[in-house]
Each structure stands twice: as structure tokens, then as C-alpha cells.
Amino acid sequence: MLTREELTAAxxxxxxxxxxxxxxxxxxxxxxxxxxxxxxxxxxxxxxxIVVYVNTERVCAKELVLFPRQLCPAHRHPPFDGAPGxxxxxxxxxxxxxxxxxxxxIPQPEARVPRDGVFTVWHETVLGxxxxxxxxxxxLHWFQAGDEGAIVSEFSTQSxxxxxxxxxxxxxx
Amino acid sequence: MLTREELTAAxxxxxxxxxxxxxxxxxxxxxxxxxxxxxxxxxxxxxxxIVVYVNTERVCAKELVLFPRQLCPAHRHPPFDGAPGxxxxxxxxxxxxxxxxxxxxIPQPEARVPRDGVFTVWHETVLGxxxxxxxxxxxLHWFQAGDEGAIVSEFSTQSxxxxxxxxxxxxxx
Numbered sequence: 001m002l003t004r005e006e007l008t009a010a011x012x013x014x015x016x017x018x019x020x021x022x023x024x025x026x027x028x029x030x031x032x033x034x035x036x037x038x039x040x041x042x043x044x045x046x047x048x049x050i051v052v053y054v055n056t057e058r059v060c061a062k063e064l065v066l067f068p069r070q071l072c073p074a075h076r077h078p079p080f081d082g083a084p085g086x087x088x089x090x091x092x093x094x095x096x097x098x099x100x101x102x103x104x105x106i107p108q109p110e111a112r113v114p115r116d117g118v119f120t121v122w123h124e125t126v127l128g129x130x131x132x133x134x135x136x137x138x139x140l141h142w143f144q145a146g147d148e149g150a151i152v153s154e155f156s157t158q159s160x161x162x163x164x165x166x167x168x169x170x171x172x173x
Numbered sequence: 174m175l176t177r178e179e180l181t182a183a184x185x186x187x188x189x190x191x192x193x194x195x196x197x198x199x200x201x202x203x204x205x206x207x208x209x210x211x212x213x214x215x216x217x218x219x220x221x222x223i224v225v226y227v228n229t230e231r232v233c234a235k236e237l238v239l240f241p242r243q244l245c246p247a248h249r250h251p252p253f254d255g256a257p258g259x260x261x262x263x264x265x266x267x268x269x270x271x272x273x274x275x276x277x278x279i280p281q282p283e284a285r286v287p288r289d290g291v292f293t294v295w296h297e298t299v300l301g302x303x304x305x306x307x308x309x310x311x312x313l314h315w316f317q318a319g320d321e322g323a324i325v326s327e328f329s330t331q332s333x334x335x336x337x338x339x340x341x342x343x344x345x346x
Contacts (some may be wrong), residue, residue, distance in 0.1 A: 054225075054307060059328055087231050088232075093196075114283060130202065155234035
């Protein structure tokens with residue numbers, strides 16, 4: 001569990017990064033920034049700050065804010081309700097993000113991961129501002145920001161965070 | 174038909190507006206900016222400049238760039254392939270956009286429209302930076318930028334521009 005102070009500090013830091021990138025939010029959106037620590041209580045290392053713009057049965061759009069070297073742990077979006085699972089496109093707006101998916105592993109990855117983490121896919125894609133990558137449904141992926149942090153727009157089908165399947169059994173979403 | 178010079182000028186103007194708003198594009202995306210005059214050859218008045226980030230069978234995301242007072246003519250997105258038609262969320266990133274949909278008409282609208290145009294819905298929503306509005310499928314809508322132009326992110330289901338139903342029979346998309 002994060003303390004109230006940690007949550008507030010993370011939310012304010014994310015709001016500051018978005019403002020500096022010229023991404024306008026309403027006051028209500030700033031107040032609603034989600035701080036996800038994935039149940040690990042190590043937010044600096046593993047976590048995401050999220051602004052959900054829209055999430056209907058058909059379409060979802062978000063901004064993901066990552067602090068320097070913060071990572072989102074490996075997961076996949078399985079099929080549900082007869083549909084093939086969430087399809088998502090990550091578009092980097094600011095900073096750099098290292099994205100890892102199934103495929104040929106890179107010998108010298110840019111990411112630095114905790115020793116006790118569960119990371120099985122190491123095909124690396126480096127996304128700078130204006131770069132993007134589409135993750136098919138039910139495909140394992142994880143990502144980490146570079147040394148300056150990152151802002152990533154996510155365009156996807158419906159988000160159902162409760163259905164995400166994480167590789168690390170300790171993760172709680 | 175627009176001349177090659179008009180297309181190039183519009184594309185460069187749109188790229189400049191996006192750059193000033195801090196929205197990073199790749200060189201290939203700048204080269205691929207779509208300039209739509211809706212077949213009317215009056216781009217300053219009726220037109221859109223469009224960057225398509227992604228458009229799969231399930232998800233579409235774009236930036237729409239509108240020059241000062243430029244308008245997108247009234248249209249709806251009808252059902253196709255057994256689905257209910259395109260659902261789209263407009264999120265204003267910069268400038269102001271006046272959006273008109275079905276519903277209670279406003280007595281003194283902010284928009285200025287050509288006399289020979291076809292505009293039957295006048296329920297007004299004003300979107301500034303950080304404001305957004307979701308248009309249900311098959312719902313008539315049109316919009317115009319304010320005096321400084323506007324940049325609008327569109328998050329939607331699949332775009333099939335060829336299926337859009339415009340109110341003005343002269344419009345060609």
C-alpha cells in the first residue's frame with residue numbers, strides 16, 4: 001500500500017510532466033490521475049500514472065506517465081466476452097520508452113529490471129517522441145521509461161484492467 | 174480540386190500548428206498529412222488536415238488540425254459490417270472548437286457557416302484545451318474552429334471515411 005503522501009506526490013509529479021509536455025487536462029482529470037503500484041509498494045521502480053480520457057465498450061484512450069526508469073510489469077490482455085482481448089497502440093509523446101514483446105531477444109537491453117521480477121520477453125523496441133507500436137491482443141509485453149521518464153498515449157479497445165494477466169504472481173492490479 | 178501548391182501550403186501550416194502545440198510527428202507522418210477539402214475546393218472555409226496514427230479493424234486515433242474558422246461539414250457515421258457505426262471522442266488539444274450535434278439548438282451560435290451550406294443541427298458544445306465530447310454512432314454532427322484554429326485528438330472505432338453520410342449532397346469525401 002502506498003501512503004496518502006506518496007499517492008499525492010506521484011499524482012502531482014505526473015500532472016507536472018503532462019503540463020510541461022503541453023498536454024492540457026481539466027482540473028477534474030488532474031484530481032482523478034490514477035497511481036498504480038501493482039500491489040508491490042515500490043512505485044519508483046514499478047508503477048504507472050494514468051489519465052483515462054475515455055473507456056467505453058468499444059474504445060479507450062489514456063495518457064500513461066512514467067517517472068524516470070519506472071516500469072510496467074509484464075502482462076497480456078486475454079480474450080473476454082467473445083472478443084479477442086484488448087488491442088493497444090502505444091505512442092510516445094515525450095521522453096523515451098523501452099518496450100519489450102515476444103520475438104527475438106536483444107542481447108544488451110536498455111531496460112534495467114529488479115532481480116526478483118518476472119521478465120520472459122526481451123524483444124526490444126525503443127520509442128521516442130512520435131514513435132508508436134501496436135500490441136496485438138493476448139500478447140505478452142512490458143515497458144520501462146528511460147532516464148528522463150516518458151509520456152505515452154494509449155489508443156485501444158475497451159480496458160478491463162481486472163482481466164489483465166501478469167507474469168509476476170505477486171502483482172495485483 | 175486543390176492545386177498542388179494549396180495542398181503543400183495546407184500541409185505545412187498544419188505541421189507547424191502541431192509542432193507549436195508540442196505534438197511530435199515522424200517525418201513520414203508529416204509527409205502523409207491528409208488535406209481534405211470535401212470536394213468543395215474552398216479549403217479555408219471547409220476542410221480538415223488529418224494525421225492518422227492508427228486505424229485497424231477495431232481502433233482508430235487521429236489528430237485533426239483546423240485552421241482559423243475552418244469547418245468540417247455535417248455528417249453521420251452509419252452502421253456497417255453488422256456493427257453500430259463509428260463511435261468517436263473529440264478531445265481539444267489547442268485552440269477552441271465549436272461542436273454541433275442533435276439536441277436543443279442554441280439561439281446565438283458561435284459558428285459562422287456558409288449561406289449555401291446544409292446545417293440542420295445546432296446544439297452547441299464549446300471545447301477548449303482538455304475538453305472532450307463523445308459522439309455516438311450514426312449521430313449527425315459538424316464542427317468549426319475558433320478564430321485561432323484548433324487541434325483535436327480523435328479516439329474512435331474503425332474509420333471508414335468512404336461510408337460517411339454528409340448532409341450536403343455536394344460533399345465528396
